[in-house]
Amino acid sequence: MKNPFLIAVFLMIPMLVLFLTIPMIAYSGAKSHIKTENQDCAECHSQQSETWLDGKHGLMNVKCVVCHGSPDENFVSSPGLNRCRGCHSDKIIDVTTKLTKKEQSCFICHDNHTVAVKESAKVKAGFHK
Amino acid sequence: MKMTRRQLLKYSAALAAASAAGLELTLPKELMAAEADVDKWVKGVCRYCGAGCGVYVGVKAGKVAAVKGDKDNWNKGYICLKANFLPAIMYAQDRLKTPLLRKGKDFLRISWKDAMDIMVSRFADAYKKDPQSIAFYGSGQAFTEESYFMNKLFKGGLGTNNIDGNPRLCMASAAVGYVSTFGKDEPMGAYDDIYHADCFFIIGSNMAEAHPVVFRLVNEQKKRGAKIIMADPRRTLSARIADLHMSFIPGNDLAILNAMAHVIVKENLYSREYVSKHIVFKKMVDPGPPPKIEKTTWDDYAKVLEEYTPEAAEKISGCSKEDIIKAARWFAQSKATMSFWCMGLNQRTRGVWVNNLVHNLHLLTGQINRPGATSFSLTGQPNACGGVRDAGLLSHLLPYGRLIANEKDREEMEKFWGVPAGRIQPKPGPTAVEMFRALGEGKIKAMWIACTNPGQSLPNVDAYRKAMDANDTFLAVSEAYHPTRTSELADLVLPAALWVEKDGTYGQSERRYQYVEKAVNPPGEARPDLEIMIEFAHKLFKALNLEHEAKRLFNYKTSEDVWNEIRLCSRGTAYDFYGMTRERLKKAHGIQWPCPTEDHPGTLRRYTAKYGDVLVKKFDPQAEDVSFYGAKADGNKATVWLRPHKGPAEPPDAEYPFALTTGRQIEHWHTGTMTLKVPELRRSAPAAYVEVNPRDAAKIGLKNKDKVKITSRRGSIVLEARVTNVPREGLLFVPMHYPDKMINALTNDAFDALSKQPEYKICAVKMEKA
Numbered sequence: 001m002k003n004p005f006l007i008a009v010f011l012m013i014p015m016l017v018l019f020l021t022i023p024m025i026a027y028s029g030a031k032s033h034i035k036t037e038n039q040d041c042a043e044c045h046s047q048q049s050e051t052w053l054d055g056k057h058g059l060m061n062v063k064c065v066v067c068h069g070s071p072d073e074n075f076v077s078s079p080g081l082n083r084c085r086g087c088h089s090d091k092i093i094d095v096t097t098k099l100t101k102k103e104q105s106c107f108i109c110h111d112n113h114t115v116a117v118k119e120s121a122k123v124k125a126g127f128h129k
Numbered sequence: 130m131k132m133t134r135r136q137l138l139k140y141s142a143a144l145a146a147a148s149a150a151g152l153e154l155t156l157p158k159e160l161m162a163a164e165a166d167v168d169k170w171v172k173g174v175c176r177y178c179g180a181g182c183g184v185y186v187g188v189k190a191g192k193v194a195a196v197k198g199d200k201d202n203w204n205k206g207y208i209c210l211k212a213n214f215l216p217a218i219m220y221a222q223d224r225l226k227t228p229l230l231r232k233g234k235d236f237l238r239i240s241w242k243d244a245m246d247i248m249v250s251r252f253a254d255a256y257k258k259d260p261q262s263i264a265f266y267g268s269g270q271a272f273t274e275e276s277y278f279m280n281k282l283f284k285g286g287l288g289t290n291n292i293d294g295n296p297r298l299c300m301a302s303a304a305v306g307y308v309s310t311f312g313k314d315e316p317m318g319a320y321d322d323i324y325h326a327d328c329f330f331i332i333g334s335n336m337a338e339a340h341p342v343v344f345r346l347v348n349e350q351k352k353r354g355a356k357i358i359m360a361d362p363r364r365t366l367s368a369r370i371a372d373l374h375m376s377f378i379p380g381n382d383l384a385i386l387n388a389m390a391h392v393i394v395k396e397n398l399y400s401r402e403y404v405s406k407h408i409v410f411k412k413m414v415d416p417g418p419p420p421k422i423e424k425t426t427w428d429d430y431a432k433v434l435e436e437y438t439p440e441a442a443e444k445i446s447g448c449s450k451e452d453i454i455k456a457a458r459w460f461a462q463s464k465a466t467m468s469f470w471c472m473g474l475n476q477r478t479r480g481v482w483v484n485n486l487v488h489n490l491h492l493l494t495g496q497i498n499r500p501g502a503t504s505f506s507l508t509g510q511p512n513a514c515g516g517v518r519d520a521g522l523l524s525h526l527l528p529y530g531r532l533i534a535n536e537k538d539r540e541e542m543e544k545f546w547g548v549p550a551g552r553i554q555p556k557p558g559p560t561a562v563e564m565f566r567a568l569g570e571g572k573i574k575a576m577w578i579a580c581t582n583p584g585q586s587l588p589n590v591d592a593y594r595k596a597m598d599a600n601d602t603f604l605a606v607s608e609a610y611h612p613t614r615t616s617e618l619a620d621l622v623l624p625a626a627l628w629v630e631k632d633g634t635y636g637q638s639e640r641r642y643q644y645v646e647k648a649v650n651p652p653g654e655a656r657p658d659l660e661i662m663i664e665f666a667h668k669l670f671k672a673l674n675l676e677h678e679a680k681r682l683f684n685y686k687t688s689e690d691v692w693n694e695i696r697l698c699s700r701g702t703a704y705d706f707y708g709m710t711r712e713r714l715k716k717a718h719g720i721q722w723p724c725p726t727e728d729h730p731g732t733l734r735r736y737t738a739k740y741g742d743v744l745v746k747k748f749d750p751q752a753e754d755v756s757f758y759g760a761k762a763d764g765n766k767a768t769v770w771l772r773p774h775k776g777p778a779e780p781p782d783a784e785y786p787f788a789l790t791t792g793r794q795i796e797h798w799h800t801g802t803m804t805l806k807v808p809e810l811r812r813s814a815p816a817a818y819v820e821v822n823p824r825d826a827a828k829i830g831l832k833n834k835d836k837v838k839i840t841s842r843r844g845s846i847v848l849e850a851r852v853t854n855v856p857r858e859g860l861l862f863v864p865m866h867y868p869d870k871m872i873n874a875l876t877n878d879a880f881d882a883l884s885k886q887p888e889y890k891i892c893a894v895k896m897e898k899a
Contacts, residue, residue: 038815038816059348059369059370060337060341060344060345061209061210061337061338061366062210063210063795063796063813065210065809065810065812065813066210066213066809069808069809070808070809070811070812070813071812072812073808073809073812074808082195085195085197086196086197086198086208086212086213087197087198087207087208087213088206089185089197089198089200089206090200090206
């Protein structure tokens with residue numbers, strides 16, 4: 001392989017893969033968060049905060065820490081089912097019994113921050129009795 | 130364990146600093162165990178507020194690992210933000226595991242035997258010199274069995290009424306309000322009324338933060354078309370759902386409520402039928418003590434209301450006359466109106482009066498005694514109703530509606546407890562603030578505080594901290610944590626089991642009694658309070674040469690033994706819950722009293738035969754439907770009180786131009802001994818602050834996050850300013866939770882003459898840039 005173009009492409013592929021997957025790994029596995037002193041979440045995440053505020057969880061003051069934990073402790077960027085169980089244990093049973101392992105997340109149907117049912121939701125009426 | 134006083138204070142400061150910085154002090158990493166990892170789910174009740182949400186506690190390897198809402202209870206499976214993190218409160222680093230004795234500047238670990246011997250000897254010595262020199266200060270967080278037991282020990286066993294509880298600081302005005310209007314304490318309605326109401330009148334309550342699950346139900350009903358009137362000098366998070374927000378100068382709501390009654394009468398919006406059938410009118414002609422009360426007439430009442438025109442009320446309160454008129458019409462003309470209130474009305478020097486004025490509106494309009502129409506006081510603690518108001522752990526009460534001042538009630542309880550006639554003293558004991566004053570004056574020599582934190586929660590707290598810290602008195606504190614702002618002042622600290630580390634009964638706002646099952650063992654040598662109390666009683670009586678009496682009076686092996694006596698004590702009273710056996714409570718998701726027999730399902734609505742109160746026919750056989758059978762002397766009728774407007778004890782003036790009010794944040798509960806240990810909650814609400822209206826901020830050139838010094842006649846505090854439109858101009862708000870910034874150093878300990886509840890909600894302060 002003497003063609004410099006092919007060599008460059010060959011080298012770029014793993015770099016591109018790394019470039020794309022590192023943030024994804026960081027996002028999905030997320031166990032850490034930058035140290036934030038006493039900053040309010042909204043100072044960096046204003047869009048999410050506004051969306052949240054207008055939704056059911058915002059109105060009922062189910063604040064960031066319920067789903068995400070503290071940025072300094074027990075932090076999760078993508079909350080698992082256990083984070084929802086406090087109030088929605090019966091609905092979690094629907095998720096774990098009616099969806100495939102891969103699909104088992106509230107957020108395949110509900111918007112992350114408004115928690116409204118998404119237009120693209122796979123199942124709608126009748127899923128939760 | 131040896132901790133010097135200096136180290137203790139440093140640790141205290143470290144905790145506070147950690148709290149302020151949002152730092153962690155070693156807690157379990159994953160407190161949200163996965164479903165499959167939970168060994169068992171144990172039914173219980175939330176540890177925090179008086180809403181009384183049913184929960185299931187997930188236990189994993191002998192530890193509390195998760196909490197979820199009970200969908201079969203009134204809360205329909207929902208819990209609030211802080212309840213989600215309940216597991217973390219169990220395993221905080223400062224859980225107290227052994228008794229500690231203060232020796233000079235040190236706190237030394239001692240054995241239970243030594244702790245009990247010291248405590249018994251100090252109480253016995255004091256008692257032998259003067260039976261009125263010992264005291265117990267209890268809590269609306271203790272189980273009913275614990276509170277009932279201490280009441281029996283002090284009033285029936287030791288013949289002293291020096292026993293009061295922290296509900297004096299939060300619910301006394303509501304209790305006296307209910308008793309003076311309807312004859313007996315506790316709301317007649319239920320959370321179920323929310324589903325039937327089409328108008329809510331919410332005053333003096335930030336329920337979105339203080340009672341979030343009740344707020345959720347109200348919001349659901351709003352979606353079904355209900356109107357919401359919210360009267361509050363702050364535009365709180367609760368006000369987000371209000372159709373009408375009535376802002377007013379703090380402490381001037383009596384004028385508004387009288388003006389609403391004025392509109393109701395003037396516009397013929399009252400129910401003539403209800404007024405004629407079920408109401409008497411009364412006024413206080415001399416405040417006393419004792420207060421002199423006279424019966425009066427509709428005409429007299431209407432005449433008094435004449436002066437409370439909406440215009441006059443606007444002038445006094447700053448609330449627009451249009452809003453007052455609109456609120457009065459909505460209140461009267463809706464199909465069913467439900468009122469909610471909490472500390473904004475109760476923690477006032479006119480707390481009872483303002484409670485009476487809310488009840489007046491319901492009675493005048495007939496918005497009462499049917500689904501959705503009711504007058505409902507929200508409660509701050511999980512067992513203030515069941516354990517303290519009902520079981521009578523207040524210095525003027527005996528169990529289940531009986532009064533110390535009533536000779537017949539005393540005789541009845543002496544007979545029931547099996548103590549000699551005349552044992553129960555006829556004079557009510559000191560109330561909370563009076564008790565700590567008596568401690569400071571040296572009248573009380575030995576005091577036991579259990580399950581509460583008056584070193585932070587009393588108004589004008591620094592004055593009473595000195596009393597608690599004094600060397601010539603003995604202070605024992607039962608606590609789950611150490612140090613707290615109270616235990617740091619104690620001579621002896623006893624390690625207490627917390628929440629589901631013991632079993633017992635809670636009774637919440639809607640007369641719902643619920644059993645809390647033991648789920649896990651307490652840490653170290655911590656023990657259930659009831660066990661400690663029973664052992665103390667036996668040993669104290671032995672020291673007083675009354676061993677035989679103790680065997681007879683305190684012959685309990687389990688909390689169920691105490692509960693069975695409690696059921697008997699309620700039998701035949703207006704509170705009758707004899708039918709609530711422990712077995713039933715274990716299976717049920719709460720039962721509401723009256724519940725006189727084991728086959729009775731419980732009572733959603735009191736004082737109405739039509740809606741299922743069987744006690745109406747028992748106490749008032751002639752009644753067609755409605756009967757306020759607790760008010761026998763008034764012909765089973767409720768009272769509309771003529772209560773004039775009167776402002777707070779300490780209104781703002783030229784020297785102290787701002788009104789200071791205190792309150793809660795959703796993340797924290799009371800003095801933060803539990804919630805400030807939870808990293809998520811501490812991170813979400815890390816530190817105290819003061820809310821300042823932008824116009825007030827501009828007056829001194831204050832910007833958001835600037836430091837500001839607030840000073841009252843009693844103390845000062847420096848806080849970060851939050852410049853926001855939440856408080857109205859002239860009002861400052863500070864949360865009450867933070868041990869490193871105790872706002873109660875500034876609050877006023879003046880109290881209501883009738884309920885003896887202090888006026889936390891309003892005092893005069895000045896503000897300057899720090």
